[in-house]
Amino acid sequence: MKKIITLIALVIAVTVSAQSQYEKGMNKAFDLWEQNKTKEAGQLFERISKAEKDKWLPPYYAATIEIIGSFGLKDEAVLKAKLNKAQGFLDAAKTLSPDNPEILTNQAFLNVAYMVFDGQKYGMTMSMKNSALYAKALKLAPKNPRVIMSKAEADMGAARFFGQPITPFCKDVKKAVEFAKEEKISEKFYPKFMFKRAEQILQKCEKS
Amino acid sequence: MRATIFLLFVFLQLSGFSQSIIHGIVTDKKGVPIEGANVYLDGTYDGGSSNEKGKFTFKTSEKGAQTLIVSFISFETFSLTADVLKMEKLTVKLREDVNTLDAVTINAGTFEAGDNAKVTALKPLDVVTTASALGDFVGALQTLPGTSTVDEDGRLFVRGGEAEETQMFVDGIRVFTPYAPSARNIPTRGRFSPFLFKGITFSTGGYSAEYGQALSSVLLLNTTDEALEEKTDLSFMTVGLGVGNTQVFGKNSLSVNASYINLKPYQELFPDRNKWNKPVQALSGEAVYRFKFKNESLLKVYGAFSYTDFDLVQEDINYTEGFRFGLTNRNLYFNTSYKNSFGDGWKIATGVSFTNDYSDMNVLDDKIIDEENSAHFKVALKKGFSNRFKLNFGAEYFVTDFKENYKGAINGNFNYGFDNNIFGSYVEADIFFSKKLASKIGIRGEYSELLNEFTVSPRASLAYKSGDNSQFSLAYGRFYQNPKNEYLKFNTDFSAENTSHFIANYQYVKNKQILRVEGYYKKYQDLVKYDTQFSLPTSNYSNLGEGYAKGIDVFWRDNKSIKNLDYWISYSLLDTERDYKNYPTKATPGFASTHNLSVVGKRWIKDWKSQVGFSYNFASGRNYTNPNEVGFLNNKTKNYNSVSLNWAYLVSQQKILYFSVNNVLGTQNVFGYNYKNTPDVNGTFQRQAIIPNADRFFFVGFFWTISDNKKDNQLDNL
Numbered sequence: 001m002k003k004i005i006t007l008i009a010l011v012i013a014v015t016v017s018a019q020s021q022y023e024k025g026m027n028k029a030f031d032l033w034e035q036n037k038t039k040e041a042g043q044l045f046e047r048i049s050k051a052e053k054d055k056w057l058p059p060y061y062a063a064t065i066e067i068i069g070s071f072g073l074k075d076e077a078v079l080k081a082k083l084n085k086a087q088g089f090l091d092a093a094k095t096l097s098p099d100n101p102e103i104l105t106n107q108a109f110l111n112v113a114y115m116v117f118d119g120q121k122y123g124m125t126m127s128m129k130n131s132a133l134y135a136k137a138l139k140l141a142p143k144n145p146r147v148i149m150s151k152a153e154a155d156m157g158a159a160r161f162f163g164q165p166i167t168p169f170c171k172d173v174k175k176a177v178e179f180a181k182e183e184k185i186s187e188k189f190y191p192k193f194m195f196k197r198a199e200q201i202l203q204k205c206e207k208s
Numbered sequence: 209m210r211a212t213i214f215l216l217f218v219f220l221q222l223s224g225f226s227q228s229i230i231h232g233i234v235t236d237k238k239g240v241p242i243e244g245a246n247v248y249l250d251g252t253y254d255g256g257s258s259n260e261k262g263k264f265t266f267k268t269s270e271k272g273a274q275t276l277i278v279s280f281i282s283f284e285t286f287s288l289t290a291d292v293l294k295m296e297k298l299t300v301k302l303r304e305d306v307n308t309l310d311a312v313t314i315n316a317g318t319f320e321a322g323d324n325a326k327v328t329a330l331k332p333l334d335v336v337t338t339a340s341a342l343g344d345f346v347g348a349l350q351t352l353p354g355t356s357t358v359d360e361d362g363r364l365f366v367r368g369g370e371a372e373e374t375q376m377f378v379d380g381i382r383v384f385t386p387y388a389p390s391a392r393n394i395p396t397r398g399r400f401s402p403f404l405f406k407g408i409t410f411s412t413g414g415y416s417a418e419y420g421q422a423l424s425s426v427l428l429l430n431t432t433d434e435a436l437e438e439k440t441d442l443s444f445m446t447v448g449l450g451v452g453n454t455q456v457f458g459k460n461s462l463s464v465n466a467s468y469i470n471l472k473p474y475q476e477l478f479p480d481r482n483k484w485n486k487p488v489q490a491l492s493g494e495a496v497y498r499f500k501f502k503n504e505s506l507l508k509v510y511g512a513f514s515y516t517d518f519d520l521v522q523e524d525i526n527y528t529e530g531f532r533f534g535l536t537n538r539n540l541y542f543n544t545s546y547k548n549s550f551g552d553g554w555k556i557a558t559g560v561s562f563t564n565d566y567s568d569m570n571v572l573d574d575k576i577i578d579e580e581n582s583a584h585f586k587v588a589l590k591k592g593f594s595n596r597f598k599l600n601f602g603a604e605y606f607v608t609d610f611k612e613n614y615k616g617a618i619n620g621n622f623n624y625g626f627d628n629n630i631f632g633s634y635v636e637a638d639i640f641f642s643k644k645l646a647s648k649i650g651i652r653g654e655y656s657e658l659l660n661e662f663t664v665s666p667r668a669s670l671a672y673k674s675g676d677n678s679q680f681s682l683a684y685g686r687f688y689q690n691p692k693n694e695y696l697k698f699n700t701d702f703s704a705e706n707t708s709h710f711i712a713n714y715q716y717v718k719n720k721q722i723l724r725v726e727g728y729y730k731k732y733q734d735l736v737k738y739d740t741q742f743s744l745p746t747s748n749y750s751n752l753g754e755g756y757a758k759g760i761d762v763f764w765r766d767n768k769s770i771k772n773l774d775y776w777i778s779y780s781l782l783d784t785e786r787d788y789k790n791y792p793t794k795a796t797p798g799f800a801s802t803h804n805l806s807v808v809g810k811r812w813i814k815d816w817k818s819q820v821g822f823s824y825n826f827a828s829g830r831n832y833t834n835p836n837e838v839g840f841l842n843n844k845t846k847n848y849n850s851v852s853l854n855w856a857y858l859v860s861q862q863k864i865l866y867f868s869v870n871n872v873l874g875t876q877n878v879f880g881y882n883y884k885n886t887p888d889v890n891g892t893f894q895r896q897a898i899i900p901n902a903d904r905f906f907f908v909g910f911f912w913t914i915s916d917n918k919k920d921n922q923l924d925n926l
Contacts, residue, residue, distance in 0.1 A: 025253045040257055043246040046279075047255050050248075074719065077310035081282045118720075120767070120774065121331045125406065131915075132437045132456075162858055163814045 022052055026189050029061070038065050049092060056097040057189050063089035063106060070113045079117055086110055101141040102191050105150045108133045112154065119161070130154060145180035145193045148172055153201070170205035173198055231265035232298025234258045234278055242302060245280040250287070268292060282308050284595060306595055306640040312673035314638075314648050316683035316713040316726070317414035319352055319763075322407030322430075327717050329410075329724075329763065329776075335402045338808055339852040340823040340870060342907060345408065346387075346398040349427070350825075351806040353726075353761035353778040354412035357827040357848055358799050360879045360898060362395025363387055366412050367730060368757030368784030368800050369424030369707075372692050376427045377419065379508065379545040382606065384563040384582040388490070389516050389537040391482075393879075394901055399514065399539070401465060404496065406432040412761070413709040413728055414683030417634040417650030417667045418588065418600065423689045423707045424730070433506055434461060434498055439915030443467075446474055446908045448490075459500045466493040480902040483530065486519035505548030512541045519570070525884050525896040527572070534570035539563070553592035560585050573617035580693070583607040596640040600650075603633040610693050624697040624745070628690060629657040636667070644673040656690055658700055663688040665706075677718040683711040691736045699749040703734050720767040730757045735788035743789075755786025755794065775809035795841040796831050798880055801848070803828040817858045825850045832880040835893045849875045862913045870905040 025048045032041035042065035049058035066086035073079045087110065093103050108130045114122040134151040141147055152172035159166050180193035234245045241262025248255025249270055256266035268274075270292050278286040283302040288295075305311075313326050321330035334348060341347030346364060349355065356365040363371035376386040378400070390396040409428040419426045443450035448469035455462045472487040492514035499507045519534035545559035563582045569575070588602035611625040636650025647670045655662045665688055671681035688704040690696070708731045716723040735753025740746070765776035782802055787794040803826070810821035829844035837843070854868035871877075879898045887893050 021253060039244055043248075043255070043257055044253075046246055047248045047253055050277075051251050051253055075310075077282075077308055080309040081305075085281055120333060121328055124333055128437065135437060163817050164860075 022048065022055070023188065025051075026058070030189075033065070038069060041065060042069075046089075049089065054096060056093040056100065056103065057187075059089040059093040059096075060103060060106060060191070061189075063087075063093065063110070067106070067110050067113050071116060073117070076117065079113070083110060083113055099136075099140055101137040101144050101147050104133045104137040104140075105144075105147050108137075108150060108154065112157075127158065143179045143183075145176040145178075145183060146191060148179065149176040149193070149198060152176065156201075167205060170202065173201050173205070177202075227267040227269045228292050228295075229265060229267055230254075230276065230292065230295040230298075231263070232295070232300060233262045234264060234280070234300045234302060235262050236283070237301055237303065239301075242280055242283070245278050245283075245300075245302070247276070247278050247300075249292070250275040250277050278302065282310075304643040306643050306646070308643075310676070311640070311643045312646045312671045312679055314646055314669050314671045314681060314683075315679075315715065316669050316671070316681040316711045317411050317709070317728075319349075319410045319412070320407070321348075321410070322405070325407065325409075327715070327722060329722065329765065330408070334808075334810075335408070337810055337819060337821055337854070337856065338823060339810075339821040339854040339868060340806075340808075340825060340850065342397075342868065342870065342905075343402065344397045345400070345402040345405070345429075348402075349408075349410050351776070351778055351808050351823060352410065352412075353763050353780040353804070353806075354425075355780070356782065356799060356801055356804055357825055358879075359395060359848065359850070359877065359900065360393045361799070362390070362397060364425065364427070365799055366425035367728065367759065367780075368755075368782055368786075368797075369730075370797075370799065373422060373424035373689065374427060375419070375422035375425075376429065378429045378510070378543050378561070379431055379559060380418070380428070380557055380588060381543050381545060381559040381561040381586060382421075382582075382584040383541070383543075383561070384580065384584075384608070385539055385541070385565045388514070389535055389567065391518065391520055391522070391533050391535070393522065393898060399492075399512065399541075400429065401494070404431050404494075404510075405429045412726075413730065414667070414669060414685050414711045416600075416648065417636045417652040417665065417685075418602065420632050420634075420652055420654055420665070420687070421606065421630065421689050423687050423705060423732070431496065431508060431510065433508075434500065437915060439913055441465075442912045442914070444910045444912075446906065447471055461496075461498045463496045464493070465495075467491075478902060478904075478906065481523065481899075482901055483521040484518070485521065485532075485534070486517065488516070488518040490514060490516040501548075503548070505546065507546050508544070510541075510543040512539075514539045523896070525882055525894060532570060532572055536568040537566065539565045555590040555592075556587070557590075558587045574619075575615040577613040579611045581607075581609045598638040599635070600638070601633075601635040603631070606630040606632070608693075610697060612697055622745070626658060626696045626700055628693075628696060630690065631655045631657075646671050654688060654704075656704060658696070659690060659702055659704060661703055663704055663706070678714070678716045681711075681713045681715075683709065683713075685709050695736050695738075695743055695749065698743060698745045698747065702736065702749065703751045705735050705751070705753075706733050707731060708733075721769075722763065722765045724761075724763040726761045728757075728759060728761075732756060732786055732788075735786065737788055738790055740790060753786065753788030753791075755784065755788060757782065757784035757800075759783055772813075773809060773811050775807065778804075778806045780804040792840050798831050798841065801827040801830050819856045821854045823852050825852075830880060833883075834881070834895075835883050835887075845878045845880060848877045848879075849873075850877065851875075862915075864911045866907070866909045866911065868907045871900075871903060874903040876903065 029041045029044040042062055045058045045062035049062055052058060063086040066082050070079050070082045090103060090107055097103060111126040111130050115126045137147040152169045155169045156166040177198050234242045236242060243258055243260045245258040247258060247264040249268055252270055254266055254268035256264050258264040272291060273289060274292050275287055275289045276295055278300045280302060282305050284305050286300050286302055309326055319329040321328060329352060330348060335345045336343050338348045338351060349364060354367050358365050364374045365371055366374050376383040386399060387396040388399050407430040411426050415426050438456050439454050441452040448467060450467035452465040469490040475484060475487050494512035497509045515538045517536040521530035521532045524531035541563050543561040547557040549555050561584045565580045567578045584606050586604040590598060590600050592598045608628040614622040632654040634650060634652040636648060638648050640646045650667045652665045665686040667685040669683035671679055673679040686708050688706045690704050691702050710729045711726060713726040732755040734751040737750050737753045738747035759780060759782040762779045767774040782800055784800050785794045785796050805826040808823040810819060812819050827848040829847055831841040832843055832845060833841050834843045850871045851873050852870045853872050857865045859865055877900060881895045881897055883893045883895045
């Protein structure tokens with residue numbers, strides 16, 4: 001009997017480990033990311049997204065890593081190559097999960113990367129695209145703290161560009177923090193709200 | 209015991225998870241190791257990165273045939289399907305991706321504007337913030353090299369060609385009447401509002417076989433694919449009012465714009481040299497409807513209607529009472545296009561345009577009614593066989609039906625007209641030999657029903673990337689165009705006029721700096737000639753005209769050297785002569801100047817919440833004929849100079865106040881001279897200078913955008 005229990009336990013263990021291969025992979029990718037091994041993390045997200053054809057989170061994160069990596073680049077050829085790659089991941093994520101406010105926000109983030117690189121060239125079209133993306137995301141998820149926060153940051157960026165105060169948008173950041181505290185996330189590896197970043201911005205708000 | 213066996217079996221199963229090791233090396237074509245490539249088995253979690261020596265190694269428990277993927281940014285993804293056990297000591301050579309920004313581009317003859325272009329000569333905002341352009345995209349293009357300043361006309365004159373030698377296309381479909389009507393000596397404007405377009409390609413020669421019926425140049429305007437948000441735009445200007453509204457509903461969007469221009473108040477404040485019986489009044493409306501299908505294919509319907517009227521008397525040395533010109537014009541334009549991707553690498557773009565243009569003119573005491581109905585039908589297909597070989601082909605049909613009714617005060621009543629239908633088709637291949645060498649080879653055939661003539665035009669271009677930032681390109685092409693309407697209405701026994709272009713281009717692009725130098729030679733053949741002072745029904749016509757244009761165009765744009773200042777300089781050297789129309793001999797035509805220079809600068813001043821811009825245009829003197837001396841086109845006017853300034857002030861993010869002044873310094877420019885038809889008592893022909901109607905032009909506007917999003921403004925609308 002004992003043996004049988006062991007056996008069952010073993011079999012369960014094997015199947016469980018098979019089921020959680022996704023979780024293991026994702027955890028490993030996040031570990032790599034935390035260790036600043038962004039290239040490896042990105043590549044693992046890429047592999048997972050190729051293996052798990054029904055999950056939007058792996059391509060979402062693969063895109064995020066490429067987008068973050070594109071800030072501060074000087075060479076437009078590299079920028080475009082990276083952002084094209086990120087766009088490919090986002091498109092894959094969009095097909096798996098259409099009308100997803102997180103993906104819409106990430107798309108806006110990608111567009112910001114272009115605007116930051118060359119405002120004269122990309123500013124006009126991208127800012128219009130982004131306001132449409134935020135409008136859509138807010139319609140889908142009016143209380144999503146990441147959407148509210150991302151929009152507030154974009155508004156602040158525009159205000160700074162036009163030499164206007166950023167204070168009107170501080171209340172949006174506060175609102176985002178409140179919503180984030182109330183938020184209950186059930187899906188594993190779902191994007192998290194960046195409390196630290198919100199704090200930093202609120203500090204700037206107090207200064208100005 | 210049974211349990212033990214079962215357990216053993218399970219363990220066997222587990223040992224079935226025994227792993228094999230996949231290893232090898234990743235290099236580029238030359239064998240240089242690639243670090244950081246993502247190497248993995250497709251559909252599994254197993255994989256790794258190549259190290260600084262290009263080496264990769266990873267374990268997998270997969271069995272049998274698997275697909276190994278090697279991907280790295282800026283390279284084509286490699287894949288290999290084989291038994292995992294055989295994936296040892298692999299050598300993977302990655303091919304460079306030719307679709308990257310740093311790959312060679314075929315660009316001889318071409319300027320691009322918009323954010324999708326690899327090298328952007330003009331950025332989207334430039335079209336509307338260039339001081340001398342007054343919000344007209346044609347005006348902005350006139351600051352690029354290869355164009356001549358012909359300020360009394362306003363149209364594009366490219367490389368010694370007449371304005372009619374440039375054709376415009378919206379989404380690949382021809383625009384038959386691209387310019388708004390105007391009186392002589394008053395510059396015209398493009399009919400389209402600049403914010404309709406996401407990209408503009410301006411080719412000053414050597415363009416693709418997809419385009420025909422243009423001797424010198426094509427201007428390709430691509431409209432935006434989707435309206436992004438709902439908003440209402442209001443404009444209050446010294447010259448009129450405008451209103452626009454965009455609605456987005458699901459996969460549909462509809463944008464409507466209307467404007468009313470009336471120059472009466474302006475002309476009362478700033479009188480010009482003309483006597484206006486009826487100041488310019490223009491009412492125009494346009495609508496764009498876009499629909500995105502489930503499969504991402506896109507349908508766009510664009511319609512525009514405009515009505516213009518004015519009546520004026522201009523001083524003229526030959527008419528003591530002045531030269532009267534009155535016009536009522538209405539223009540209707542439809543453009544429908546559809547594009548889709550299907551199958552394996554296929555793309556289709558198809559469209560139809562239709563134009564109805566009706567003009568009722570009073571010239572002196574004569575009355576002329578012109579009516580043109582034109583249509584263009586086109587199907588273009590693209591097939592990408594690989595990243596490196598693409599085939600484009602298509603067919604099109606142009607229909608033009610032109611009618612004129614002439615009621616002369618003395619000469620009586622005449623009717624003219626013609627049907628000019630042309631069938632065209634083309635094939636063109638894009639070939640990338642490597643990231644550094646590419647070419648485009650095509651051929652175009654056209655059959656003109658009116659001239660009963662079949663023409664064949666070969667086109668070819670080649671580009672070589674000589675360094676990280678520089679490239680050379682060459683282009684050759686032959687271009688046919690049927691004679692102008694003003695000849696066809698009197699005579700149709702013609703051949704198509706034609707040109708051959710030879711272009712060599714050098715381009716250097718580095719970090720917000722662009723240098724572009726282009727030399728060209730253009731040969732004109734079979735130009736129309738006639739033997740009377742004006743083209744008349746009774747003239748004798750022939751195709752015996754010919755000519756050439758050669759020169760060098762230089763473009764320098766710099767957004768780096770001087771902080772917060774973005775500027776560009778264009779210089780064109782043009783040497784051209786032709787024997788056409790009623791020229792007794794080969795000569796440089798009056799619209800061509802040898803030297804053309806434009807300097808445009810703009811600066812955003814944050815503390816003033818303002819963008820200020822200036823532009824300076826210079827053109828050397830143009831030829832005119834002085835009948836008091838021997839010869840034809842025997843004299844030159846003085847040089848042309850004009851400085852323009854603009855200032856856009858952001859009252860708030862949605863309200864903009866805009867000022868601009870053209871020719872601030874009030875330079876007295878002369879475009880040519882009008883001589884009296886008969887000599888005076890001393891045997892001298894008296895003359896009158898052809899000068900602008902007003903020395904300066906002022907513009908003040910207030911633009912207000914109302915939308916949910918408080919950031920939008922009409923900076924892109926100016």
